[in-house]
Amino acid sequence: xxxxxxxxxxxxxxxxxxxxxxxxxxxxxxxxxxxxxxxxxxxxxxxxxxxxxxxxxxxxxxxxxxxxxxxxxxxxxxxxxxxxxxxxxxxxxxxxxxxxxxxxxxxxxxxxxxxxxxxxxxxxxxxxxxxxxxxxxxxxxxxxxxxxxxxxxxxxxxxxxxxxxxxxxxxxxxxxxxxxxxxxxxxxxxxxxxxxxxxxxxxxxxxxxxxxxxxxxxxxxxxxxxxxxxxxxxxxxxxxxxxxxxxxxxxxxxxxxxxxxxxxxxxxxxxxxxxxxxxxxxxxxxxxxxxxxxxxxxxxxxxxxxxxxxxxxxxxxxxxxxxxxxxxxxxxxxxxxxxxxxxxxxxxxxxxxxxxxxxxxxxxxxxxxxxxxxxxxxxxxxxxxxxxxxxxxxxxxxxxxxxxxxxxxxxxxxxxxxxxxxxxxxxxxxxxxxxxxxxxxxxxxxxxxxxxxxxxxxxxxxxxxxxxxxxxxxxxxxxxxxxxxxxxxxxxxxxxxxxxxxxxxxxxxxxxxxxxxxxxxxxxxxxxxxxxxxxxxxxxxxxxxxxxxxxxxxxxxxxxxxxxxxxxxxxxxxxxxxxxxxxxxxxxxxxxxxxxxx
Amino acid sequence: xxxxxxxxxxxxxxxxxxxxxxxxxxxxxxxxxxxxxxxxxxxxxxxxxxxxxxxxxxxxxxxxxxxxxxxxxxxxxxxxxxxxxxxxxxxxxxxxxxxxxxxxxxxxxxxxxxxxxxxxxxx
Numbered sequence: 001x002x003x004x005x006x007x008x009x010x011x012x013x014x015x016x017x018x019x020x021x022x023x024x025x026x027x028x029x030x031x032x033x034x035x036x037x038x039x040x041x042x043x044x045x046x047x048x049x050x051x052x053x054x055x056x057x058x059x060x061x062x063x064x065x066x067x068x069x070x071x072x073x074x075x076x077x078x079x080x081x082x083x084x085x086x087x088x089x090x091x092x093x094x095x096x097x098x099x100x101x102x103x104x105x106x107x108x109x110x111x112x113x114x115x116x117x118x119x120x121x122x123x124x125x126x127x128x129x130x131x132x133x134x135x136x137x138x139x140x141x142x143x144x145x146x147x148x149x150x151x152x153x154x155x156x157x158x159x160x161x162x163x164x165x166x167x168x169x170x171x172x173x174x175x176x177x178x179x180x181x182x183x184x185x186x187x188x189x190x191x192x193x194x195x196x197x198x199x200x201x202x203x204x205x206x207x208x209x210x211x212x213x214x215x216x217x218x219x220x221x222x223x224x225x226x227x228x229x230x231x232x233x234x235x236x237x238x239x240x241x242x243x244x245x246x247x248x249x250x251x252x253x254x255x256x257x258x259x260x261x262x263x264x265x266x267x268x269x270x271x272x273x274x275x276x277x278x279x280x281x282x283x284x285x286x287x288x289x290x291x292x293x294x295x296x297x298x299x300x301x302x303x304x305x306x307x308x309x310x311x312x313x314x315x316x317x318x319x320x321x322x323x324x325x326x327x328x329x330x331x332x333x334x335x336x337x338x339x340x341x342x343x344x345x346x347x348x349x350x351x352x353x354x355x356x357x358x359x360x361x362x363x364x365x366x367x368x369x370x371x372x373x374x375x376x377x378x379x380x381x382x383x384x385x386x387x388x389x390x391x392x393x394x395x396x397x398x399x400x401x402x403x404x405x406x407x408x409x410x411x412x413x414x415x416x417x418x419x420x421x422x423x424x425x426x427x428x429x430x431x432x433x434x435x436x437x438x439x440x441x442x443x444x445x446x447x448x449x450x451x452x453x454x455x456x457x458x459x460x461x462x463x464x465x466x467x468x469x470x471x472x473x474x475x476x477x478x479x480x481x482x483x484x485x486x487x488x489x490x491x492x493x494x495x496x497x498x499x500x501x502x503x504x505x506x507x508x509x510x511x512x513x514x515x516x517x518x519x520x521x522x523x524x525x526x527x528x529x530x531x532x533x534x535x536x537x538x539x540x541x542x543x544x545x546x547x548x549x550x551x552x553x554x555x556x557x558x559x560x561x562x563x564x565x566x567x568x569x570x571x572x573x574x575x576x577x578x579x580x581x582x583x584x585x586x587x588x589x590x591x592x593x594x595x596x597x598x
Numbered sequence: 599x600x601x602x603x604x605x606x607x608x609x610x611x612x613x614x615x616x617x618x619x620x621x622x623x624x625x626x627x628x629x630x631x632x633x634x635x636x637x638x639x640x641x642x643x644x645x646x647x648x649x650x651x652x653x654x655x656x657x658x659x660x661x662x663x664x665x666x667x668x669x670x671x672x673x674x675x676x677x678x679x680x681x682x683x684x685x686x687x688x689x690x691x692x693x694x695x696x697x698x699x700x701x702x703x704x705x706x707x708x709x710x711x712x713x714x715x716x717x718x719x720x721x
Contacts, residue, residue, distance in 0.1 A: 003648035003662055005618050038645060059619045060661040084631040084664025125619055135605060136612025144602045259600060265601045 002040045005059045008068075009124065010043035011211050012243055013050030013365070018069065022054050025070035029077040031387035039081055042133075045212015047124035051364035057124075064109075066092040105401045110381050111363055116344065119167075119205075119328035120368045123212030128247050131254040134215040134556060140260055142334035143219050146226050155227040159330070161338035163350040168195055168286075168323030169398065169427045169505070171349075171416040178227050180310035181318045185229030191314040192224045193295070193321040196237035196244070197279045197286040200399025201432035205354040206324035208366050210237065212316070213328065214251035218274060220327035221262065223334065225272040228320055233272065235452075236291050238279040248276055252588050262397040269477055283400075283454035287502045288321045290456070301458045302502035323428065325354055345371030349415035359396075359432040362387050370419065371406060372413040375405060379433060390435035394518070396425025400447040401456075401507030403514025404440070423514045425507075439524055439536035440519040445473040447511035451504065462505030466495040469512060481527035486497065486516060535597050538582045542598045547572035549594030556586035557596060614657045616646070625705055626657035627651070630676040632667030638674035646694040647677070650701035660705050673716065679704060688716045 008014075008023050025044060030036050045056045052066035056076075063086045065076070072090055079085045092109070107113070117123075126133040134140070146155050160175030181190060194217060198206040210217065221233045237245055251275050255261040277295050284290045285300040292314045294300035313319025329351060333341045342350050349371040355378065358364055362384030369378060375395060379385065386392050394404040397414075403424035405412060412418050416426050434443065439559040448470045457463045469492050472485050493509030500506045516523060525531050533541040545556070545565075550572040557565035559574055565578040567573030575586070575595075587595050629635070629644045647662045670676060673690035677700065680686055685708045689700060696714055704710045712718060 001649040001652060002615070002618075003644065003646060007619065038648075061663050080632065083636065083666060084629070084635070085666040126616060132612045135608045135614055136616040138609065139607070140605055144605055148602060264600070266605075268604060432699055 002038065004039045004061075004083070005042055006039060007042045007044045007057045007059070007124065009045070009047050009053060009055040010128075010243070011050070011123075011208055012048035012241070013046060014053035014055055015243065017053040017067075019054035021070040022056065022068050022073060025073040029073050030081075033077060033082060035077070035081060042127045043129070044111065044126060045123040045128050046120075046208035046366055047575060048115075048120070048366040048368075049092075049363060050366065051362070056085075056300045059195055061086070064092045065090045068318075070278070100307065110384070111365075111367075114373065114377050114382055115368050116352050116369050116370050118332050118344075119209060119216075119325050119354050120212070120217065120366065121332070123208060126213065128212055128214055129250050129254075131215060131251065131258060134213070138335060139215055139331070140219055142331035143222050143226075143260065144266050146223050147266050147268050152182065152185065152227045152229065155223065155334070158338055159227070159333065162333045162341040163338075164326065164329055164333060164341065164350075165416060166323055167325035167329070167348065167353065167428070169401065169425065171426060174322060174326055177310060177320055177322070178224065180308070181228045181313075182595040183318075189232075189315075189317045190228055190230035191317060191319040192221050192228070192230045192233040193219055193292065193314060194233065194235040194237075194318055194327060195240075195286060195288070195291060195321055195323045196235055197291060198238065198241075198324075198428060199283040199286045199454075200401075200428050200430045201447075202356060202358040202432050203399060203428050204356045205245050205366065207241050209324050209328050209354075210241070213248055214244075214248045215255065216331055217248075217324055217327045218251055218255050218261065220330035221274060222265070222272045223330055224320060224322070224327070227232070227272055231271050231273065231322075233274045234295055235278050236277045236279055236295055237287070238281060239466075240281060240367045245276065245278065252276070265448075273505075282456070284456040284502070284504050285448075287504050289502065291321065292319065301456050302504070304501060325429070346413065346415045348417055353414070353426065353429060355429045355431040357383050357431050357433065360386050360435040360438070362389065369414070371415040374411050374413050376410045378414065378431070379410070383433065386433065386435050389510075390437065393434050393436050393438060394434040394440065396434065396443065396447075396511070397430070398425040398507075398510070399430045400450050401425065401503070401510055402427045403431075403432075403510045404443070404518060406518040408518075423510075425510070425515055437536060439477075439532050439534040440515040440522050441473065441477055441532075442534075442536050444512045444515045445470065447475055448473060451508040455505065455508075459499075459501035459505060461496045461499040462501070462508060464506070465492055466508050467508065468492060469496075473512070476523065476526045477532070477537045479526070479530040479537075481523075481530075483527065485527055486520065486523050489513075490516060513591070531598075541578060541582045542577060543575055543582060543584070543586065544596060544598060545573055546573055546594045546596060549590055549592050551594075553587050553591065555591065559585050559589040561585060614652065618656055618661070624661070624681075626680040627660060627662045628665045628678045628680065628707065629662065630668055630674055630678075631664035631678070632671075634667055634671035635674045635676065638671075638676035638691075642694045643675045643677065643692050643697050646697040647701060650698055651705065654701060654706050656705055669676070669690070670716075673719065689714045690716045690719050 111228040156178045164174045165171040279285045285294045287302050290300045290302040309319045354368045394406045396404045452466050455462045488553045493513045552570040564576045675692045676694045677689040
């Protein structure tokens with residue numbers, strides 16, 4: 001008889017911090033103490049607090065352990081599982097709670113308190129490789145309800161009423177997409193596709209859902225198939241997500257075994273099959289027309305719309321394509337109703353949104369919040385603020401297609417329309433936090449560099465235009481910027497936005513335009529004063545020795561890899577700027593902190 | 599899966615098992631599992647409690663957990679029952695058979711087994 005469950009995260013984050021070793025150590029230790037009949041180990045998907053991995057949680061007490069290593073396991077088993085004394089040194093201490101009192105349950109910690117989990121409801125709760133655990137959490141109930149109690153049009157109406165908008169970035173109403181593809185059911189071949197080609201740097205929402213709750217996506221795709229009259233679905237997932245691919249394959253196999261995919265689902269005439277297609281890593285394949293071209297076996301290149309996929313999509317047939325997170329919301333909407341979903345979030349953006357928090361933030365990880373939560377809550381409360389006492393400067397949402405939100409707008413409620421109004425976008429959910437050490441010109445250059453690399457080359461504005469913009473940015477960060485560069489960037493950016501063929505090109509200038517909008521002074525400092533205010537642009541940085549503080553110990557000159565520092569013992573040393581490569585080694589070596597970066 | 603009933607059957611079977619992960623709720627049955635408790639035979643008591651709670655279908659309202667030494671080692675195995683708004687009940691020198699009665703009469707029936715409580719125990 002099982003008296004306790006030990007949940008260990010097996011998502012990519014915790015796997016890379018060593019959760020596999022923790023799992024095998026626990027298995028061995030449980031056997032050693034003869035506890036295998038009493039205590040069950042469960043490997044789950046992502047809990048969200050990836051920065052503190054490997055994560056382990058013990059139920060029924062709900063004790064939350066962070067940064068567990070294989071060496072800690074004997075102690076946890078002997079003390080906690082055997083004697084009931086949680087190992088306090090490993091218990092997650094909520095840094096926000098005064099006095100360092102350990103949060104008694106997970107939902108009370110600052111990280112989880114303001115979150116609301118719909119798409120992530122099963123992540124970190126169930127074993128993603130066990131279909132019965134998913135069923136135990138009301139899994140496949142929604143599919144059963146749809147095919148036995150509702151007509152396809154009723155299903156579409158329910159999704160329309162809920163106001164669910166696509167979570168992949170653009171925010172198009174999901175129900176409308178389904179409605180467009182719903183005509184002529186039964187007479188034409190149709191397809192249901194899932195976009196799991198999550199390519200934005202720093203985004204891992206979709207990966208975590210596929211790893212932690214693959215059946216939710218499978219169930220929702222079957223529901224979509226029923227709604228539009230399709231009997232075949234494809235999940236397009238990037239090959240760089242091996243754990244997600246493996247869990248999905250297992251889940252599809254189990255769903256087939258249980259008769260939840262295949263012919264005569266729930267004893268009805270409805271049939272639906274699902275296959276996985278692997279993407280080979282091109283960013284553009286996350287664009288809907290390119291994705292479908294890639295599934296067809298061609299080189300992933302976008303094509304002009306219209307015709308829209310709902311009319312002429314995969315293999316020329318009516319197709320709907322939704323993002324992983326969008327699908328993960330669907331079973332819950334079917335079960336709880338449109339009004340429930342509408343009660344969450346803001347007037348025009350219902351429900352929740354998952355964000356992958358990254359960059360200069362204490363709690364790197366995955367969070368799900370109701371729409372309309374202020375950015376401040378996400379960063380300061382859930383994210384635990386900026387580490388090392390630095391100041392928040394800006395947050396980048398929407399990855400290479402989005403823009404930045406400056407510190408002055410930190411109280412903006414996060415939803416689709418607010419973000420667009422301030423020149424950014426919701427995007428798929430990557431949220432990169434930047435502090436005072438980040439140079440905004442450098443950030444814009446980074447994202448543009450990414451789109452230049454990933455441009456498929458089919459249309460001229462994107463292929464050549466983004467490259468010209470990047471060249472200007474490179475010049476600026478190297479101290480070779482000229483008057484008029486900013487205006488040139490704006491003009492080029494607006495032209496590319498208006499003329500590029502697909503979403504990738506149309507949004508590529510956004511990071512540049514939005515950083516110019518909010519941080520024009522930084523661009524001007526680079527161009528006019530040849531100075532990087534954040535001290536991040538290497539070429540513009542000057543490392544100098546303060547002659548007042550320098551005691552002439554010569555330590556720095558010994559450390560300098562290029563021999564740029566010279567002087568006489570006991571008198572101030574100097575750095576030869578023509579030789580200096582700005583590596584910063586001398587900064588760390590000075591015992592008197594006499595060397596500064598300007 | 600041919601019918602909704604089949605799905606419901608699996609769901610009910612699994613609800614109990616997954617339900618444990620929703621955290622502590624309702625009645626808490628706590629077993630002293632420090633060295634003294636284990637030496638006095640707390641393990642079989644703990645396992646009996648878990649089994650009985652599940653058998654009686656009480657998993658949704660009662661959880662069984664362990665705790666460390668509460669300082670009355672001579673009375674081990676000690677089982678304490680916590681219920682919101684009620685006074686804590688402490689059972690001492692508990693055996694698996696006594697555990698069965700505690701679940702049946704106290705946890706299910708709502709009436710503490712007076713003769714097993716610490717106040718009525720004579721050394």
